[in-house]
Amino acid sequence: MNATVLEVRDLRTHFGQAKAVDGVSFSVARGEVLGLVGESGSGKSVTGFSIIGLVDPPGTIVGGQIVFDGRDITRSSREEMRALRGRRMAMIFQDPMMTLNPVLRIDTQMIEAVQAHENVSRTDARARARDALGMVGIPSPDERLQAYPHQFSGGMRQRVVIAIALLHQPDFIIADEPTTALDVTIQAQILAEMQKLVAQNNTSLIWITHDLAVVSRLADRIAVMYAGRIVESGPVSDVLARPLHPYTAGLIDSVPSRNQRGERLRQIPGMAPSVARLPTGCAFAPRCPRADAVCAQAVPLFAAGPREHRCVHPLPELRV
Amino acid sequence: MISSTKVAANIQSSSPGSGGMAPLIELNEISHSFGTRPDLAARLAISLKFAKPAARVQAIDGVSLAVRRGEVLGLVGESGCGKSTLGRIVAGIVSPTRGSVSWRGKDMKALPPSERREAKLRVQMIFQNPYASLNPRRKAADIVGEAPRVHGLVGGDLGTFVDEQFRRAGLDPALKHRFPHQFSGGQRQRIGIARALAVQPEFLVCDEAVAALDVSIQAQILNLFMDLRERLNLTYLFISHDLGVVEHISDRVAIMYLGRIVEEAPSEEIFARANHPYTRALLAEVPRIETTKRGFAAIKGELPSPLSPPSGCHFHPRCPHAMPRCRTEAPRLKVVAAGHKSACHLNDAAV
Numbered sequence: 001m002n003a004t005v006l007e008v009r010d011l012r013t014h015f016g017q018a019k020a021v022d023g024v025s026f027s028v029a030r031g032e033v034l035g036l037v038g039e040s041g042s043g044k045s046v047t048g049f050s051i052i053g054l055v056d057p058p059g060t061i062v063g064g065q066i067v068f069d070g071r072d073i074t075r076s077s078r079e080e081m082r083a084l085r086g087r088r089m090a091m092i093f094q095d096p097m098m099t100l101n102p103v104l105r106i107d108t109q110m111i112e113a114v115q116a117h118e119n120v121s122r123t124d125a126r127a128r129a130r131d132a133l134g135m136v137g138i139p140s141p142d143e144r145l146q147a148y149p150h151q152f153s154g155g156m157r158q159r160v161v162i163a164i165a166l167l168h169q170p171d172f173i174i175a176d177e178p179t180t181a182l183d184v185t186i187q188a189q190i191l192a193e194m195q196k197l198v199a200q201n202n203t204s205l206i207w208i209t210h211d212l213a214v215v216s217r218l219a220d221r222i223a224v225m226y227a228g229r230i231v232e233s234g235p236v237s238d239v240l241a242r243p244l245h246p247y248t249a250g251l252i253d254s255v256p257s258r259n260q261r262g263e264r265l266r267q268i269p270g271m272a273p274s275v276a277r278l279p280t281g282c283a284f285a286p287r288c289p290r291a292d293a294v295c296a297q298a299v300p301l302f303a304a305g306p307r308e309h310r311c312v313h314p315l316p317e318l319r320v
Numbered sequence: 321m322i323s324s325t326k327v328a329a330n331i332q333s334s335s336p337g338s339g340g341m342a343p344l345i346e347l348n349e350i351s352h353s354f355g356t357r358p359d360l361a362a363r364l365a366i367s368l369k370f371a372k373p374a375a376r377v378q379a380i381d382g383v384s385l386a387v388r389r390g391e392v393l394g395l396v397g398e399s400g401c402g403k404s405t406l407g408r409i410v411a412g413i414v415s416p417t418r419g420s421v422s423w424r425g426k427d428m429k430a431l432p433p434s435e436r437r438e439a440k441l442r443v444q445m446i447f448q449n450p451y452a453s454l455n456p457r458r459k460a461a462d463i464v465g466e467a468p469r470v471h472g473l474v475g476g477d478l479g480t481f482v483d484e485q486f487r488r489a490g491l492d493p494a495l496k497h498r499f500p501h502q503f504s505g506g507q508r509q510r511i512g513i514a515r516a517l518a519v520q521p522e523f524l525v526c527d528e529a530v531a532a533l534d535v536s537i538q539a540q541i542l543n544l545f546m547d548l549r550e551r552l553n554l555t556y557l558f559i560s561h562d563l564g565v566v567e568h569i570s571d572r573v574a575i576m577y578l579g580r581i582v583e584e585a586p587s588e589e590i591f592a593r594a595n596h597p598y599t600r601a602l603l604a605e606v607p608r609i610e611t612t613k614r615g616f617a618a619i620k621g622e623l624p625s626p627l628s629p630p631s632g633c634h635f636h637p638r639c640p641h642a643m644p645r646c647r648t649e650a651p652r653l654k655v656v657a658a659g660h661k662s663a664c665h666l667n668d669a670a671v
Contacts, residue, residue: 039534040505153622154399183398184561184605185619192616210535213564213607217616240609254539256568257608261587264546265568267539271504 005204011064013050018276020046022228031202035215038225048174053081087117090165094177096157100149107145132163155186172204227283234307244314343386350419352380379405381579392556394570401576411445411525444516448528450508454500461496489514506537527559563606578634585660595662
């Protein structure tokens with residue numbers, strides 16, 4: 001781990017009254033895998049969209065900075081962002097059927113993606129596309145290039161999307177739940193492939209997911225989001241073994257395999273608040289067993305070494 | 321209110337733990353295929369060899385399975401393996417192409433119509449997608465109250481009855497006049513549960529009932545299922561692709577692959593001593609939080625298409641231990657330990 005590739009400072013992306021992302025800061029080093037974890041509505045996907053410049057109106061970045069490779073790209077023009085996207089940064093989405101154009105063959109789409117950023121011949125672009133398909137483990141890539149998206153299985157389609165993301169060997173990739181819709185055995189294949197590829201190319205990766213089990217095996221660092229804010233971050237094994245924020249602890253405890261078989265699961269009561277009506281203080285306080293009057297005031301960021309959290313009553317005890 | 325004699329009969333007939341021997345529902349050699357039935361012209365064309373019969377998907381291929389009273393049977397498999405179709409056959413929504421379903425030891429088809437209707441009411445289903453399984457144009461109270469009203473199960477005031485169903489599923493009765501879109505995903509799943517329980521079932525088929533929910537909400541719903549099981553002596557067929565969830569909630573587990581059950585055993589047994597290579601591959605991917613970074617060791621290959629399943633053992637193209645025999649002969653489920661059945665030729669080779 002060395003140079004910082006991406007730094008997000010106090011990012012605020014609002015959809016009118018709804019503060020989907022409200023003061024998110026983190027950084028990603030070269031070759032690092034960051035697991036961005038949260039439940040639906042926590043703002044993890046909007047964070048990803050904000051970085052890559054794909055927030056649709058009414059959503060707007062109302063504050064903060066996104067610094068990519070030493071350059072502030074927060075106010076970049078559409079053209080500038082288009083030159084970066086696909087070449088230096090890429091995003092992989094949950095549903096590959098939405099990413100791929102259903103009426104174009106895979107080769108057409110991949111050649112277009114190569115030629116969008118580089119002045120190369122069609123033959124060369126096709127060769128690049130074929131190599132990329134081979135790299136993500138698609139058998140007989142030459143024939144498969146001529147197929148349409150619907151002729152692939154879900155897992156293979158997601159591999160195609162990953163191959164497209166890797167075409168220009170970007171500096172970093174944002175992956176938004178790309179394996180959530182896949183079967184377990186296929187998910188494991190894709191994760192294995194992804195892990196190998198980012199390690200080979202020293203690519204930085206932000207893996208957005210709700211699945212702590214996947215993050216625990218894939219990521220170097222974890223950031224846990226709740227109601228538009230990062231409530232805790234740090235090295236993945238540290239955070240999962242000794243969570244400091246009660247929400248992180250609650251999430252970990254909700255995973256069935258962390259509980260005695262047949263016993264009641266340790267659940268978090270209540271449900272996540274609406275991001276349109278967030279309290280000034282800790283948004284988790286109404287569901288939190290440790291909350292008291294202090295939690296109603298704005299919570300500062302507490303940092304100790306690589307560990308950061310936003311809780312005035314962090315969990316002290318050592319957990320196993 | 322529900323007539324008290326009926327409730328008393330239910331409670332008498334089953335006590336959790338002690339019962340569990342007599343099967344409540346039994347599937348005998350069930351097969352089911354999907355496809356269009358050829359019309360007259362098509363049949364003529366086929367008989368004159370002008371056309372080939374349309375391909376049929378063999379969703380279920382000779383499955384026998386018994387669910388004992390009071391137990392939770394977990395049914396695990398990946399997409400397209402037929403687990404949902406099997407669930408629908410158990411719930412009586414789909415009639416199997418071949419084979420029979422027995423309710424309390426009696427063939428459903430042989431029951432007189434009134435008893436069959438009664439038996440069908442005793443089995444209810446909870447679906448995966450709480451957004452699609454509730455009618456968006458009806459209020460929550462109507463969704464929950466309709467079936468018991470139609471079947472004449474409500475003695476007193478329907479409003480009070482619905483309130484009680486709401487409370488039992490952990491919902492605030494004050495919300496009963498809202499429409500489904502005004503609830504969160506977890507609340508909607510609770511409405512689905514309240515609807516299923518409103519007709520006093522003994523058996524619940526849960527088809528990926530927690531798959532669409534967030535982790536913290538999933539834990540709440542799983543706890544609700546376990547509470548209800550104790551309070552109402554329910555029996556469950558719990559269908560899921562998530563082995564972590566199944567391990568937690570099930571007493572017994574059956575693993576399906578491409579229309580067949582490949583392994584069946586008590587939970588502790590299957591998670592400690594999985595026999596079938598497919599089960600072992602699945603278990604390697606149980607979602608667990610690791611404290612040390614660990615790589616992914618995936619089994620190779622894609623799920624084959626159910627339109628043209630592989631010959632012999634369906635798993636052989638992906639199996640690391642496949643032998644020539646696996647390509648030609650489909651293994652039968654055989655007992656490998658007490659209560660533990662597996663369909664793999666390796667077990668013969670070992671003996």
